[in-house]
Amino acid sequence: MRITAAQRTENENRIRAAMDRLLRGEIPPAGKCDIKTLAHEAAVDRTAFYGTRPYAHLRVEFERRVQALQKTGEIPDPREAQIARLKAEITNLRERLTQAQQTIDELTDFRAQVLARLAAQHEEIFRLREIAAGTSTVSRLPSRTTIIGTCS
Structure with missing residues (x-):
């Protein structure tokens, strides 16, 4: 099923908000600071973050930000x-x-x-x-x- 541009923008906004929460350390009880939890928190299918799927660039951004935090000694x-x-x-x-x-x-x-x-x-x-x-x-x-x- 195709999504509209407005739905994609809304999903990206939810993903970015969930990304910010996870990176601040607001991890849900059963989650980690990873893509699976990010997808669950943003209510987006996890497969949308891999390959040439629509949110692969957000996965790369999330992983880059996590690594940057880890290099500075912070672990979200x-x-x-x-x-x-x-x-x-x-x-x-x-x-x-x-x-x-x-x-x-x-x-x-x-x-x-x-x-x-x-x-x-x-x-x-x-x-x-x-x-x-x-x-x-x-x-x-x-x-x-x-x-x-x-x-x-």
Whole structure:
């Protein structure tokens, strides 16, 4: 069925109005910032936006405007913005997890080194005590309680 020039102008006006709403972020609950939602919001058949159909130039304009917004960092679709934010957060959390795991590994290695050093020092103390006990030139001092007890 052919449409008149007035109907085509009216459809283009509806499409442009729907395009502006979508690009401002006024996305309907079940929609996205895409051609399907644009066609639904403008009450126009989606196939009219493809090939040599009458509104193909509006599809190109819409896609160009969406890309321009995305290049400036604006994402008109809140779900797309949320997805981008969550992906960035996941990347950040993975980096933090890697750093935390690296720190844990370093601390585990440090703990093992410290325990090995303490064990070596403990063995050295026992070895020196045995040497000191076997040497007769080392004399033991009386304990403090013995000195106090003899003074009274």
